[in-house]
Amino acid sequence: MKRFFLKFPHWFFHYALLSLIALICIFPFWWTLVTAISTEGNLFEFPPTFWPQGVSLENFSEVFRVIPILAFYRNSLLITLATVVGKLVICSLAAYPLSRMQFRGSKLILGIILATMILPSEVNFLVNFISMTRLGFVDTYTGVVLPNLVTAVSILLLKQAFDEVPQDLLDAARVDGANEWTIFYRIVLPLITPWLATVGILTAVEAWNDYIWPSIVIAKPEDFPLSAGILYLRGTYGSSTRVIAAGTILTVAPILVAFLFTQRFFMRGMDGAVK
């Protein structure tokens, strides 16, 4: 046994273990991709197909035929963009005074914002749906976006970013007679661009992936975002596994590509959350 361990260096086992776990994380995606681009091979028969057979894009064109997937893409993009822009504006506005201004009740306000992290928010949508009905925002993207514009985590991350800006810069600007808005907009905000990017990307993923709330607010299936639309595809074309697989690939592809290019922002976002 000992000789065996000596023959195979330590790093071999290290990589073997890492690869096995990676396989468990990635395999469902691989299987779905293989199923989507294949037209032949076993489907729910032993042995399963692990490599594409009879490759064609037929299943994808079928997706385009049976559901308005281009509309889903547009809807997802619209919701995501609106959420990201809205959240960055509103949360950075809120984080600035909490970090850089001394005012009456600042501790209380911070406490109130923190309290929303403990509040049971998971099923807020039950009441939010009533509110949206009363406000007349049912079946509109305003209704989808509004409740997702402010989160305590984003405010805290941005507050932390503002905290890191040197006080001298602000003092100098005040001496020159700049008002708070100018300091905020012209001096401090440009300095925290990397943090804005982090919050923006985390928000984009959340908004793109949210499926429960949009499917509650939006009544017409053609107005669904992708995440809700894909379940609609499964609901209406339940029997055609390959078409559903193709739709699934079309849904995850953009987010996975975006993730691979912006990995470092995810790691940094977490860093702030722990502190």
Place this chain on the structure above:
Amino acid sequence: MKQRLSATPIAYLFLAPALLLLAAFSFWPVFYGSYLSFTDFSLIRETHWVGLDNYRALFENAMFLTGLKNSLLFLLVVPFTQIGAISLALLVNHQLPGMRWFRAAYYVPVVTTVSVVGIMWGFMFHEQGTLNYVLLKLHLIAAPLGFLSDDVLALLAIMFVSFWRGLGWYMVMYLAALQSLPSEMQEAAILDGANRWQRFWRITVPMLYPTIMVCSIMSVLAALKAYQEVDVLTQGGPMNSTFTALYYAYDQGLKHLKLPRGLAASFVVSVCCIGIAFVCLKYLKPRHRE
């Protein structure tokens, strides 16, 4: 420092949009929702106060009680996720080639929307699916299992998917914490002849304690509130055996339009969550290091 009090109105102008939205969509639902859970509210009728009727009905309802039991069983996911995530973070916290790609691979499930996760694992769990094939080949089972059609296995399958989704998220949290630990103590311990095992238990774990705490509490709350996985995998079936408490709230409130009943259920879950968070924060405060 030398701020004038005239800053106050300006500060509130900056804060106003965020506070308004929080009030409308975070606080109002909690208070108004709790109130509605004591009424017979419906969008088409007049509302009447019914006292504890909804709660009484809740605790006489077999579906809700199953849900509550399942939500508690869901806590079993927590130790697996946390220990798995710490181990994974230690495994990828090396300066070896390719680590960046492994980290990315483990994080992919986190950035995937739940609806897609549900569809993909539906494929995997199929009676003639890959998972059954692998288990058969390894001679772990004699005949294919109905992962989503057997009442006990279905809940386990949902819990596994929840574990699968959470692993990467907590791994990144631990990884960030590991990388911010000062290395002097490790180096001193190496000089003193401490082995890997001792260094892990005597240095790394105590220094990670605050992170372990935060992650465990988050994980416990997430487990108690799990319902999206149920929605995309089984919708509570087979025979209502995979209901969780919050899925019951969702199911009653939105699918059956019994809003007060759903709100009462969610209120019960919330009270449990707040209670647990409070206990954890009180008794598990990070120990002071000498």
